[in-house]
Amino acid sequence: MRLNASAPAPARRGTVTLVAAVLLLVGGLLLALPERAGAAADSLISRGKPATASSSETSAFGPEKAFDGDPATRWASAEGKDPQWIRVDLGANATVSRVSLTWEAAYAKAYRVEISADGSTWTRLANETAGNGGTDEWTGLAGKGRYLRVYGTARGTSYGYSLHEVEVYGTVDGGTPPTGAFTVVAAGDIAAQCTASDSSCAHPKTAALARQIDPKFYLTMGDNQYDDARISDYKAYYDKTWGTFKDKTHPVPGNHETYDPAGSLAGYKAYFGSIAYPQGKTYYSFDEGNWHFVALDSNAFDQKAQIDWLKADLAKNGKQCVAAYWHHPLYSSGGHGNDPVSKPVWNILYAAKADLVLNGHDHHYERFAPQDPNGKATADGITEIVGGMGGAEPYPIENVQPNSQKRISGQYGVLKLDFTDSGYSFSYVGTDGKAKDTSPKYTCH
Template sequence: MRPFASAPPRRTTDRLPLVLAAVLLLVGGLLLALPDRAGAAADTLISQGRPATSSSVEDSTFGPEKAFDGVSTTRWASTEGVDPQWIKVDLGPSATVSRVKLVWEAAYAKAYRVETSADGTTWTRLATETAGNGGTDDWTGLTGTGRYLRVYGTARGTSYGYSLYTVEVYGTTPTTPPPTGAFTVVAAGDIAAQCTASSSSCAHPKTAALAQRIAPSFYLTMGDNQYDDARLSDFRNYYDKTWGAFKAQTRPVPGNHESYDPAGAFSGYKSYFGAIAYPQGKPYYSYDQGNWHFVALDSNTFDDAAQIQWLKDDLARNTKGCIAAYFHHPLYSSGGHGNDPVSKPVWQILYGARADLVLNGHDHHYERFAPQDPSGRATADGIVEIVGGMGGAEPYDIETVQPNSQKRISGTYGVLKLDLTDTTYTWQYVGTDDQVKDSGPTYTCH
């Protein structure tokens, strides 16, 4: 029944307790006679606190990270009544897997697979269950490698969805124990075209659904949140129907389209987002998460001396070890708009503060750059820039490939999934089909 694991026993708890007690007494005697079995207890837990994603969530309180938080009373739950569903954890590069323990809520899987993958696309099966009955499934004696581990449910045991209190993965990684302060952020720019889910070609409902499935700590946007003139009525008719579902967890910045509102620049943007976009009274602000300092800027007004002085003062006060900034207009881009020199003075300030990461929109494609300085010279202490303008607006072609550009994708809608720890960061560009289109390197903060 389990041909893909080397004789991995499955232990189910809360079933036939009297028989179980007798079996435990017998097994205990056998273990005393077989001291080499003690090695199973030495397996190292490598999944706790690691970044997690899932095919769906019942709602935001049942995100996939709950299955890896080490708390026995929290859980992941998928959408009800739909097969298949999956939950996935990023174990870090070059992980080996020897054991997987699953603790099911009442909504268990009757049939599922445990799989590993090096790239999140091609999967290798470790174990298969075809007659699950819930409780606890403890797969031991596994031999698997890969960055990602996935539990892929193919048949529900109830009319509900799939729900797991705990997914524990044991084995080894090059960086055991797992990093501290880990959290996930979803980011996108250039989002709500004037269309709705009633049109199959409308992309922003799909990117919003994807963003919710990832279930990050929070969401950030890199401008041009609403097309074409970002009126308040447009925000209500389009953006609010999709990305508005997690408005309270969003930290936005404006793009050039927010300035086109006939009622006045940023009028609809400010009326819609309110204090979410103006927490410090201006369309630029900063906040902290873990060991990260985030700076949200308005690139429409980089010629505003007040914003520039605010940025210098803000960075001087920062006490966090990692810095990310985001704004609409990219200094470097291989897309139709190309490089935008308006951002160079801000880059110079950020580079002087040893900032790590800059996120932009404006050009409607995905692109990542190697670390570089404000003059475009590749350097290990440079800033990593990512263009993530595929949130829903019509894609732009790649036109002139810029120096230090490492990867470019056009025509595939998706979001950035940023995985950050107290000392490192990496990311994936995830398409609306839930497939990883690109994975960035893992960088250490300056």
């Protein structure tokens, strides 16, 4: 059942009438009746939980504003576009009995309230086709899932959709709620043409470290095999070290993968097989927990097909947090320096509120403060990490870039990234097993 109470007209605010007093008295009596006890037992389970949305008008109107308990704040979508949605992660599977929506003047004429166990497949709990704003109370629900969203299909005004509060009531299922936490190991510029029999050979050591960390999965940021990434070299070198956990690896190619005399990326594709192009291309995406990972081929950033795919992929993403990785960094203090080939991709990721970018190409470790595509430090910017110390000969630091917070050259190692449902942190771990740098804890946008 939905009870709708439209916002009072300004002239009537603060006016207490006899009818209102009677209604308050009757309401109090109804609340005291035994049959209402069950409803009172349900708790507010959405306050302060991680939220995401299809869009936000500005960062001041982010989706988290609809779950902060402050009636003065609000989420507002981009204007003039249908459909739009806002979603909350309840932190664990829950039974939802009631949902309260407090609309701002930009309300939904038509919308659905939906629930999902995995954030991908949705079940409808309620459906509105003649909304008029104010406060909508959906009661008598019996939905089960971890994620709840309000999916607007028709605006009630020429603006967007805007909610002061979304309140979800119910009970969280028993047991310890899943945190969604997981660890990833990443590196670029990995396998030189050497083996463990050579004491100066680094990639067997970084592989041993990566294996010891035992992450959920591994990422490579290109130049996986030197010098021209032939299949024979992959089998002779990379396969003996990093290849031992190939089935848990999500790779991308670097420029050295394009040097194969048998054809660009021939050895890379032959070695990794469908792992290298699980969606039919050398760029792809996948989800883990509350994170959406985007693997890109920076050798082909000038190709419209990849750019169009990236825009479409991010548009349909339902995860709160976004990480992307490829070979050529937009910003670097190393020998290769800044690479403008990545600027258009940064523009797209920044507009989609992406959180983290991982790159290789320059053979050093570097951590940048969150910044926008133009290199301006900003709290809603993207954190970039250069992690090209997987085994190739180190490059010196040459020209320190603005917003570069930490640089290490000459010490081989891997990135250890720790992800949660709402944020991340990372460290650069040397082959001696010691953390050489540790990041702050970041919250997803």
